[in-house]
Amino acid sequence: MKLFKKFKKFFEKNQTAITFAEAGELDYAIEVVEERERKSRTTLLVVGRKGNFSEEIVNYALDMSKRMSYNILALNTAALSCETFQLLPQRKHACEEFKQIAETNANSFEMAASEKGISFTHVVMFDAPEEAIMTLCGENKEIAFVVSETIEDRDVERMEQGERLSKKLFVYSMV
DSSP: OHHHHHHHHHHHHHHHHHHHHHTTOHHHHHHHHHHHHHHHOOEEEEEOBTTBOOHHHHHHHHHHHHHHTOEEEEEEEOSSOHHHHHHSGGGTTHHHHHHHHHHHHHHHHHHHHHHTTOOEEEEEEOSOHHHHHHHHHHHOTTEEEEEEEOSSOOHHHHHHTTOOOOOOEEEEEOO
16 A cells, blocks of 8 residues: 555656646756655665764765765764763763764765765764664664664774774665
8 A cells, every 4th residue: 555655656746747848847847856856765874983984984875875876864873861961060061062073073974975966964863873773764764774884892802813904884774
């Protein structure tokens, strides 16, 4: 039933565009088609670490979004809630500080997306990364993939074992 409703809506939008094109209203017909394309785009959720997005994850996300015509939803998370921060007098403004740092760090990501014509939205949440991802995926059914880096910091341990350091990116399908 849901698929039928989507198809019906798609068909109606196309018919509207065709009707206006036949009537000589090409600008409006193009506008209708472009609006439909913007709304039908799927979203790539990009999860930052510690209020930041690494160069590797930014480049990967931009490349994937461009190839697949995806919007980008960038997410920064802090595992402690603001209520927890409020209980500690010296940490009174920790939430706002984290949010400002995350937004500042996301600016270059947003500019790079804008240069490539990719729609970009940035969100800061005060949950564990897994909880924030599930919340966003529940709210936004257009999320097709999640891109994240490794969660744990094991650089020293890995170096001691003789392993070469490299950043690993994970891509999860949400469809």
